[in-house]
Each structure stands twice: as structure tokens, then as C-alpha cells.
Amino acid sequence: MLKSLRWIVYGLVVFAMNFPVLVTLITSFKTTREIAGNPGLWIEQPTLDNYLKVLTETERFNIFLYLANSTAAALIGTTLAILLAFPAAYVIARSETGQKLLLPLVINLRAVPLIVFAIPLYMMYQWLGLLDTQIGLGLIFTIVNIPLALVMLVNAISDVPVELDEAATVDGASVFDIMIRIIRPVIRPTLVTTFIFGFITAWNEFLFGLMLTTSRAVPMTVGASFFFAASGGGVQWGMASAVMILGALPPALLGIVMYRQLSGSMTAGAVKG
């Protein structure tokens, strides 16, 4: 009895929370005519037309450009964040340097609304010629990703027995050698999770994409909103749905495949951060 109640609650909650995605997915397989007559949750004549149109009629709305921009900027933002955080995390985990000031400062960064920095960054980007570039967007994603990357890497490195480092030191290895040859292979799973998590976070970012790009480097989240703006009052709901599904797919797939690792890192970032 209680068990079936749990199943019912679970089913309702999953349905309600994923409702927008579900509706969009269903609508993306409907013809324009069917959408007008049947807004319900079933499909009478499934079609792939919307996807075909979105992927082929690219003169006005180039989805490949947006997907490429999101991919490039997210890759830059994630890789650079890990490259910067990894050596710092090693020093913080293995010495007292950086523990008093740097680590708390970076952790608390998560709680500062980043819009606070948006206007001066916009001005700075204008001077540096970084407005509307993939690199510029990637650098912002780096900032967004650094706090969690640092916390996760410090935690992972602290869990590595210090004897490994000591043995390597005795053999004459430098700090750099230890980081690359000893620590990196041991914390590989954490590096992968950090990377995936950072990629998803960067892909889903919206505010800076909106402020710092206008055409060439527009990411998918902003591009999707252009689709609505461009079509004015008469939104083509089938195509719009296909656009949203394609834009939401990469992080959703990564998230579903990696949900176990990601749940671990989310709680690590929150509880220890």
C-alpha cells in the first residue's frame, strides 16, 4: 500500500518536473496542422519534418553555428578551468599555501551573482576585442567553472595518500612530475566528472551569452531565444520545439549517462563548499 503510494508520488513528481521537456519533445514530432488542432500529449501523425527543416533551412537560423559556438566555448571554459585549478588544488591540498585566503575566496565566489561583473567585463571585452568571440565566451565560462573545479580537485587530491608523493620525491621527482605522473592518473575519475559537470554548466549558461555575443559567437541557449524573437507573433511551434530539443540534448545526454558521478559532485560542491 505505502509502496504503491511511493511509486505514484515518484511518477507524478518525475512527470511534473520533466513536463516542459516532455511537451517540447512531443510537439517537435507533430505537423504544423496537428499542433493547431491537437495541443494534447499524444501524436496522431508523427513526423520528422521539423527536425529536417531546422537542420536544412539554415540561411535564416543557422543552428550549426550556435551548436558549434556552444561546443567550442564550453570546451575552452572547461579545459582552461581545470588547467588553472589543478596545480592550485595540488598546492592547496598538500601545503598550507592558499588555504587561508584563496580557497575560501574562490568557494564563496559561487554565492556572488555574476551579473555584478557583467558590465565591466563588457567594457573590458570591448577594449580587448573579445566581444562576440568564442574565446571571450570561453573565458567567462572558465570563471563560472573555477569554484566547483577547485573544490572537487582539492577534495580528490586530499584523498590520495601522501605516501605516494613522498615515495616519488625520494626517487627525485619534481612537484610538476608528481602532479602529472602520480596524481593525475589517480584522480582521473574526478577529472572526468569535473569536466562533464563544467561542460554542462557552460553549455547551459545564458546571461553572458546574451550580453557578450551578438552574431558570430552566439551560443545555443541565446540562439534558441533568437528563434522566438525572429518569428514575432507567429511562432512555428514544431520547428521551435525541434530547436529546443536539439539544444537541450547534449547536456541532457551527458547528464543521464553520468548521473551517478554528477550527483556526487553536486553534493560535494554544496556540502563542502
Place this chain on the structure above:
Amino acid sequence: MPALRHPAAAADNMALVKRAEGRLYLAPLVGFLLLFLGFPALLNLLYSVSTVSFETLRSPQISGFGNYAAALTDAAFWQSVWFSLRFGIITAVSECLLGLFLAIFLKPLLSARPVLMAPLMLPLMVAPAMVGLMYRLVLHEFAGPVPYYLFEWFGDSPAFLDYANAFRTLIVIEVLQWTPFAFLLFYVAYIAIPEDVHEAAALDGATGLQRLWRIDLPLMLPTLTVAFFIRFIDGFRVFDNVYALTGSGAGGSTTSLSIYIYQAFFKEGAIGKAVAASVVLFISSLLVLYGLNWLSARRKR
């Protein structure tokens, strides 16, 4: 927020990473943060006390606190602060209560079949901006299934995004997307409570409710606090889903503080006012953080 563990052996490790060498490896990160956060913070302070427009961006004239006065006497500013505060508190409380209930109620299901976690976590993987756009479809009066079924079943459907309802609609949307986050934190904390604690309580004749109130909740209190503040901060600074769904919409009734700053800058070109509002937001978030750290430091003692 709680600091990371300090290894008792830290002193021994000093030999592994010498101080100078350590600083060398911290330098890239520190340099990056200074360039992308430190410098902008300074620019913020400078521009907030200057007269500046898009034409004179490079030569701001220091002019005192007029920008702060402009922001702080702007009714729209206070309206957006009020929106953000209410939005942050209501969503954080709802998400924590709902997440706590789900964590405790669904634990028997989830611990037996961990794969059931995946659909619960899916909302966290979708961009909030994208979710905002999706609700344009979900709530659309002709193409959206929610108005369709409401008409079908009840013969009427409210205008979800008009002046009277937009706030409530946005609250529901935010709560539906982010409850999984609170749930996840509580679930991890809840399953970490050792089973023998529960057995001992059962031996002492505690009912389920007593056990929850006297044992589980106190043990989960730190997690509750952390989850509440994370969700409050994220709700307070909300931008993506609100902007994607309503813009500042419905007569400015859904302008969050983040949207206010964005619009003052990009739509009105009121750079000074926008920057002053940014600084106010920055200082208030520092104050909140300071208070939090003070609280957690006091608890540890």
C-alpha cells in the same frame, strides 16, 4: 560556509611543496581571477562614482555619488529588489520542504533502484533559459497543453503570464526545476545517517514522527541550512528562465534585480545607474556571505 579539512599532517607536507614553488603553481589561477574578477570589480567602483555614457566609456568623469542616488531613488530598483527577495525566499523554502519530503518518502524506492535517480536529476541538466522558452509553448493559449486540458476539463484557463499570475507561475517553474537539487542534498545526508541510530530509536519506542523530528532533522540541519542558502542565492539572482519566458514582462512585475541591471545597461544605456546597482548587489552578497561564514564558524566552536 565550512572550510575544507585541514590535514593534520599539513606541517609535514611543507617539505613536499616549498612555499615559493607553491605560489608559482597558484599564480596562474590567481592571475586569472585578478584579471577577470578583480579588475572588473575595480572598474565597477570607478564607474559607479563617475558620469559615463556609451560615448565616453574610456574617459569617465568622477562625479560623486549621483549614480547611487539615481539607483536608490528609482522605484523600479526597489521593485526589482522586492521581486528578487520574495522570489528567492519563496522558492528556496518550497524547494527545501518539497525536497526534504521526497528524500525521506522516496528513500525506500531509490535505495533499492538507484537508476530511478536519473529522471529526477534530468531537470538540473536542462538550461534554465531553455526551460523558460519551453514554458512559452507549455502555457501558450493555443498550442500549449496546459491551457488545452484546463479548457477541456474545466472550461476555463487562467492567463498564466499576466500581471496577476506571472509571479506565481514563475515560482512554480523555478521550484519544479530546482527541487531536485535540494532533494539530492537531503537524500545524500539522509542515507548517511547510520542505521543503528534508527534501530536504537526504535528500541526506545520512538514513533516514526518522533524519530524524524528528534533525530533525522537535527542531524540534517547543516545540510538544510546550506541547501536553503544556495537555493535562496540562486533564486535571488534569477535571470535566465524569467527573462526567456516573460522578459521583464507583465508591466515590469517580473523584473528581478539581475534583469533590472541588465536592462538599465543595455536598454536604457544608464550605465552609471546600472553599475551602482551592481555594486549595491555585490556588497549585499558579501554581507550575506560574511554572516554565513560567521554562523558556521560559531557552530563549529
